[in-house]
Amino acid sequence: xxxxxxxxxxxxxxxxxxxxxxxxxxxxxxxxxxxxxxxxxxxxxxxxxxxxxxxxxxxxxxxxxxxxxxxxxxxxxxxxxxxxxxxxxxxxxxxxxxxxxxxxxxxxxxxxxxxxxxxxxxxxxxxxxxxxxxxxxxxxxxxxxxxxxxxxxxxxxxxxxxxxxxxxxxxxxxxxxxxxxxxxxxxxxxxxxxxxxxxxxxxxxxxxxxxxxxxxxxxxxxxxxxxxxxxxxxxxxxxxxxxxxxxxxxxxxxxxxxxxxxxxxxxxxxxxxxxxxxxxxxxxxxxxxxxxxxxxxxxxxxxxxxxxxxxxxxxxxxxxxxxxxxxxxxxxxxxxxxxxxxxxxxxxxxxxxxxxxxxxxxxx
Amino acid sequence: xxxxxxxxxxxxxxxxxxxxxxxxxxxxxxxxxxxxxxxxxxxxxxxxxxxxxxxxxxxxxxxxxxxxxxxxxxxxxxxxxxxxxxxxxxxxxxxxxxxxxxxxxxxxxxxxxxxxxxxxxxxxxxxxxxxxxxxxxxxxxxxxxxxxxxxxxxxxxxxxxxxxxxxxxxxxxxxxxxxxxxxxxxxxxxxxxxxxxxxxxxxxxxxxxxxxxxxxxxxxxxxxxxxxxxxxxxxxxxxxxxxxxxxxxxxxxxxxxxxxxxxxxxxxxxxxxxxxxxxxxxxxxxxxxxxxxxxxx
Numbered sequence: 001x002x003x004x005x006x007x008x009x010x011x012x013x014x015x016x017x018x019x020x021x022x023x024x025x026x027x028x029x030x031x032x033x034x035x036x037x038x039x040x041x042x043x044x045x046x047x048x049x050x051x052x053x054x055x056x057x058x059x060x061x062x063x064x065x066x067x068x069x070x071x072x073x074x075x076x077x078x079x080x081x082x083x084x085x086x087x088x089x090x091x092x093x094x095x096x097x098x099x100x101x102x103x104x105x106x107x108x109x110x111x112x113x114x115x116x117x118x119x120x121x122x123x124x125x126x127x128x129x130x131x132x133x134x135x136x137x138x139x140x141x142x143x144x145x146x147x148x149x150x151x152x153x154x155x156x157x158x159x160x161x162x163x164x165x166x167x168x169x170x171x172x173x174x175x176x177x178x179x180x181x182x183x184x185x186x187x188x189x190x191x192x193x194x195x196x197x198x199x200x201x202x203x204x205x206x207x208x209x210x211x212x213x214x215x216x217x218x219x220x221x222x223x224x225x226x227x228x229x230x231x232x233x234x235x236x237x238x239x240x241x242x243x244x245x246x247x248x249x250x251x252x253x254x255x256x257x258x259x260x261x262x263x264x265x266x267x268x269x270x271x272x273x274x275x276x277x278x279x280x281x282x283x284x285x286x287x288x289x290x291x292x293x294x295x296x297x298x299x300x301x302x303x304x305x306x307x308x309x310x311x312x313x314x315x316x317x318x319x320x321x322x323x324x325x326x327x328x329x330x331x332x333x334x335x336x337x338x339x340x341x342x343x344x345x346x347x348x349x350x351x352x353x354x355x356x357x358x359x360x361x362x363x364x
Numbered sequence: 365x366x367x368x369x370x371x372x373x374x375x376x377x378x379x380x381x382x383x384x385x386x387x388x389x390x391x392x393x394x395x396x397x398x399x400x401x402x403x404x405x406x407x408x409x410x411x412x413x414x415x416x417x418x419x420x421x422x423x424x425x426x427x428x429x430x431x432x433x434x435x436x437x438x439x440x441x442x443x444x445x446x447x448x449x450x451x452x453x454x455x456x457x458x459x460x461x462x463x464x465x466x467x468x469x470x471x472x473x474x475x476x477x478x479x480x481x482x483x484x485x486x487x488x489x490x491x492x493x494x495x496x497x498x499x500x501x502x503x504x505x506x507x508x509x510x511x512x513x514x515x516x517x518x519x520x521x522x523x524x525x526x527x528x529x530x531x532x533x534x535x536x537x538x539x540x541x542x543x544x545x546x547x548x549x550x551x552x553x554x555x556x557x558x559x560x561x562x563x564x565x566x567x568x569x570x571x572x573x574x575x576x577x578x579x580x581x582x583x584x585x586x587x588x589x590x591x592x593x594x595x596x597x598x599x600x601x602x603x604x605x606x607x608x609x610x611x612x613x614x615x616x617x618x619x620x621x622x623x624x625x626x627x628x629x630x631x632x633x634x635x636x637x638x639x640x641x642x643x644x645x646x647x648x649x650x651x652x653x654x655x656x657x658x659x660x661x
Contacts, residue, residue, distance in 0.1 A: 001379075050565060052564070071564070071566050072564045073566075073569075074565055076564070076567075079565045081558055081561070081562065083556075083558055085556075085558045085561065087559060087577060088581070089560070089581060098568070099565075099567060099568075101572075102567050102568035102569070102572055103567055129424050150566075150567075195628070202634040297384075297429055
């Protein structure tokens with residue numbers, strides 16, 4: 001197992017800059033998930049670590065050794081492809097044994113290693129089958145088995161369960177986590193699915209347009225997004241973001257949304273550090289609090305849409321010109337056009353610089 | 365749809381119905397097949413059991429299996445078979461090695477790849493007779509460019525009994541390697557690129573990747589190329605006939621031609637043709653069986 005360090009890597013595909021000065025350090029045994037929309041550079045970063053893609057600038061270090069000019073085969077890293085990439089003309093056994101045969105491991109050691117991996121992944125009954133006779137989940141198990149069998153320095157996974165259906169995805173997610181905990185391998189995992197990222201990662205790396213946006217533990221990127229992109233990318237339903245105006249001083253301020261004259265009162269410790277630059281307010285649906293009675297500081301509004309989701313509802317309310325989405329208990333309101341009172345939880349509010357998109361946080 | 369006796373003008377106006385299309389296209393085809401394929405096939409099968417000579421008016425006498433036993437025990441005929449086998453082996457092996465090698469070279473990014481591929485295919489498009497005639501000039505011991513560029517002096521190719529077969533095979537390799545190349549190229553480009561990436565990650569070396577990934581995956585289509593080339597090489601006539609008149613280049617097709625049209629032993633040569641047919645079918649079946657096995661993998 002190993003530590004991976006990326007220093008200021010950049011990458012051009014022809015004239016297109018796909019990675020811009022990306023740096024990060026992945027600790028030994030850590031599970032890092034790279035999250036972003038397709039085309040954001042996450043897969044390119046992963047392939048650069050593996051050696052399947054060269055970098056235009058910057059350095060990649062594995063265990064302190066520079067590897068950016070080495071071939072993939074010299075980096076001792078395993079890779080799980082989204083398309084599984086099993087060798088179609090070989091049995092499952094031969095597929096898993098391939099990396100061992102390629103480096104001429106002797107037959108008995110090889111057999112023992114394949115058996116061990118097959119046991120862990122519960123694919124022993126499939127060893128004599130061809131990949132074409134396997135289900136998607138089993139194919140991915142075999143692909144992971146082939147990656148793990150030679151105990152690589154790190155395990156890189158490129159959307160390994162993206163091609164599976166929803167139920168299987170959930171199951172494989174749990175399996176990958178279990179595998180990581182039991183093996184403790186340094187893992188880098190690429191996905192566009194934030195639930196996968198949140199549930200698997202020790203730390204999440206969020207990328208957009210080839211630029212690294214934020215690195216942090218799942219709760220950190222959720223609770224303290226570094227900028228508007230992260231704020232809106234992580235979390236479902238999406239965080240409410242709206243331009244606001246502030247009125248008041250150190251003792252607290254009134255936050256006006258959507259041109260509504262009546263503001264929400266925010267205490268001084270929440271808004272004290274804001275220096276008067278144009279602001280955007282980000283607030284997650286669970287921090288938009290609805291009540292049937294006139295609570296203190298709440299504004300009377302009308303519901304415009306209700307999405308019942310079983311365990312909870314998503315209710316849209318109109319505040320001035322702006323629609324805020326709120327997460328309520330199931331059946332809280334019966335439909336649109338109802339009068340409710342809306343309040344915001346100041347402690348769960350995020351302020352962003354409207355121009356740069358950067359989060360503005362106080363000392364806390 | 366049924367018409368009661370459609371008149372000519374009427375049917376032309378309405379276009380052809382299914383039945384008349386069938387009559388128009390299928391029956392002439394069947395007639396041609398019977399006249400030009402099936403009848404000669406059966407007639408030659410019959411003549412192969414007779415002493416029929418097409419050059420005389422004498423009636424054919426039934427001789428039973430005499431023609432076959434004569435041919436299969438005649439050592440000169442066996443020499444023709446041996447020569448042919450040697451020729452097929454040299455020629456097909458050469459074409460596979462050269463053709464597959466070229467395909468490997470072309471199966472990567474290079475400038476003017478399309479143009480290069482097209483140019484490499486040119487020999488295949490030429491007439492056998494033309495190829496034979498100008499290779500005869502290339503091989504010429506006095507002014508041929510082959511001896512000149514290889515610095516071989518006055519080396520005899522076609523007049524040399526030991527080299528003549530090789531010379532014919534080399535010409536065939538030059539002409540037909542592009543065919544193997546074309547099919548191999550199709551096979552190679554069908555191997556998914558990510559398998560090579562997986563092999564690279566799995567630390568497989570170049571040779572290991574070639575023998576364990578590339579070759580098994582290209583094998584089915586390469587097999588088809590080999591089947592075609594073997595059948596063609598087996599019945600090679602024109603190239604060898606034009607290039608050389610050495611006894612060491614007397615392939616079965618040439619022997620058969622001489623037997624049938626110079627010696628007019630029609631019955632005997634029919635039997636000979638049937639023996640060759642059975643052999644080609646036999647060899648092809650072995651290949652097809654192997655092809656199916658390869659495909660299963």
